[in-house]
Amino acid sequence: MKVKVLFFAALREQLGTPGEEIELPSDVGTVAALRSHLRRRGGAWELALAEGKLVRAALNQDMAPPTSALKAGDEVAFFPPVTGG
Amino acid sequence: MKVSVQREDFDAGAEIRALSSDPRVGAVASFVGVVREVGMTLEHYPGMTEKALHRIVDEATGRWQVLGCTVIHRYGELKPTDQIVLVAVASAHRGDAFAACEFIMDYLKTQAPFWKKEAAGWVEARASDDKAAERWR
Numbered sequence: 001m002k003v004k005v006l007f008f009a010a011l012r013e014q015l016g017t018p019g020e021e022i023e024l025p026s027d028v029g030t031v032a033a034l035r036s037h038l039r040r041r042g043g044a045w046e047l048a049l050a051e052g053k054l055v056r057a058a059l060n061q062d063m064a065p066p067t068s069a070l071k072a073g074d075e076v077a078f079f080p081p082v083t084g085g
Numbered sequence: 086m087k088v089s090v091q092r093e094d095f096d097a098g099a100e101i102r103a104l105s106s107d108p109r110v111g112a113v114a115s116f117v118g119v120v121r122e123v124g125m126t127l128e129h130y131p132g133m134t135e136k137a138l139h140r141i142v143d144e145a146t147g148r149w150q151v152l153g154c155t156v157i158h159r160y161g162e163l164k165p166t167d168q169i170v171l172v173a174v175a176s177a178h179r180g181d182a183f184a185a186c187e188f189i190m191d192y193l194k195t196q197a198p199f200w201k202k203e204a205a206g207w208v209e210a211r212a213s214d215d216k217a218a219e220r221w222r
Contacts, residue, residue: 009128009200010207054210061133062140063196077130077198081210084127084158084199085118085170085190 001072005034008079011055014048019077024070031057032066034076054081086146087155088138090129095157097171104153104175114182115173116190120163123203127160127169130198134158141192145174148188149181156189158199191217 006019028037035057039049049055058077059068070076089095097117104113138156145151153175163169172189176182195218201208 006130008130008198009202058130058133058198061130061136063137077133079130079198080200080207082195082198083201083208083210084129084197085194085214 001070003034003070003072003074003076005038006075006077008077010080011048011078014044016044029070030066031059031064031068031070031076034070035066035078038078049078055079056081086139086142086153087157088135088142089155089157090131090134090138091157091159092161094159094168095171097168097173100155100157100171101173104155104173107152107175109177110152110175111177112179112182113173113175114179114186115171116186117168118170118190120165120167120169122165123205124162124164125208126162126202128200128202129158129160133198137197138193141189141196144192145185145189149185150176150178151181151185152176154185154189156193158193158197160199188221191221194218 002023005022007015012018028034035049039046055078057064060075101113101115142154155173157171159169172186174182174186194214
């Protein structure tokens with residue numbers, strides 16, 4: 001299935017892209033699995049999305065825990081903890 | 086209930102006067118966040134930001150008696166002394182207005198997708214902000 005992935009703030013800069021459409025292998029069905037899938041690209045991806053890094057996610061523009069299930073057409077965003085206000 | 090995410094500055098006095106125009110309102114509590122010491126650029130997630138702010142305001146109106154509420158958050162380039170954020174809540178009595186205003190601000194700090202970047206780099210999130218939001222659970 002295809003999903004849209006977005007990156008914001010420090011993560012967008014580290015990865016050098018604001019996002020992309022991505023075709024997921026059938027075993028990638030959650031937010032956490034998508035993060036691992038992207039991490040396996042190596043280089044900046046491995047560093048920026050490493051296990052120990054505080055990375056938040058949103059699914060269809062709502063804050064989402066790592067266990068959230070994905071479906072075709074979803075918009076998934078990854079970003080550092082927010083610092084507004 | 087008004088939510089606005091905008092580049093432009095806002096007039097806090099005018100926003101508060103607008104909330105006071107309802108004769109049932111006996112109290113308006115407000116908070117204005119201001120840029121301190123160094124300039125910054127504020128990035129946000131268009132679409133989600135508005136959705137998150139509406140969700141936070143809805144949560145507040147479910148918990149307290151709120152007659153009107155205005156949340157304005159700026160993005161883009163901001164200089165020291167510039168206003169960043171306004172939260173203003175109108176209620177019949179001050180208790181609800183104070184509590185709802187503080188709740189919205191605490192939740193905004195941890196739930197609304199804004200990120201500050203200063204000349205020295207991206208601002209790190211603070212554990213004290215998570216603690217402040219947790220006490221409302």
